[in-house]
Amino acid sequence: MRRLLIGFFFVAATFQAQTHDHGGMLGTSMNSSNNKGTVVSFKSGTETVQAEMFVAMGKQRAASPVLLLIPEWWGLNDWVRDQARTFAAAGYTAIAVDLYRGQVATDAETAHELMRGLPHDRALRDLDGALEFVHKTVGAGAKVGVVGWCMGGGYAIDFAVAQPNLQAVVVNYGALPTDKTTLAKIQAPVLGNFGALDKGITPAMVEEFTASMKELHKQVDVKEYPDTGHAFQNENNKGGYNAADATDARRRTMLFLNSQLKR
Secondary structure, rough: OHHHHHHHHHHHHHHOOOEEOOOOOOOOOOOOOOOOOOEEEEEEEOEEEEEEEEEEHHOOOOOOOOEEEEOOOOOOOOHHHHHHHHHHHHOOEEEEOOOOOOOOOOOHHHHHHHHHOOHHHHHHHHHHHHHHHHHHHOOOOOEEEEEEEEEEEEEHHHHHHOOOOOEEEEEEEOOOOOHHHOOOOOOOOEEEEEEOOOOOOOOHHHHHHHHHHHHOOOOOOEEOOOOOOOOOOOEEEEEEEOOOHHHHHHHHHHHHHHHHHHH
16 A cells, blocks of 8 residues: 555656656666766675765765665666765765666656566665665764655655664655554654645645654654645756755755764
């Protein structure tokens, strides 16, 4: 049921007159680009999978906190890499997890197919593998946060439910659980950024999630932007990008992560 709901959320969001124009995105059939981070490999169950790592200010330090970045339904494209570089410049080692195993969508139909074809349990297993990679390479005591957008936002909160060893979670317009038994498993503080005009992740859903988290005495900080819809942080979203709200959401995100991971 949850996978069906996630599918509905993102299909609905696609038809909000928000045209995503991702020029120059990279897939497995194209040559490597200087835009890419350092490709790292780690185990996910019996499989070996890859991610791209952008180290803090160009050099890994023992005290550098780590962020696992989970892309939108388009996959690991240059927009995600840009976010990773921004975090790296701010002192974080950012690891962009490639849940689609090298595939990238440039149109909504392909993105929907890739998202629908992604096994939920495999995605969480990949994220577990990425977290284990961090603990092995950076250190068992590394502070780790997770940031996701759109589909990745839904996986960020699901990962927080499944994995207690996280120190911060940022959900940007991602699908939200509301069952209190599920939410009770979340240990990390949660920041959420949502558009009140989002027809997939509606204000009612956001408010139910927030109320349930507060009733459970969880640390949660959610903001709904009244004049904004889905995917408002992505400037490639020609019909829905909101520069002012995107700037504010990024400011909130950085302040939140600094307070949780750099103290």
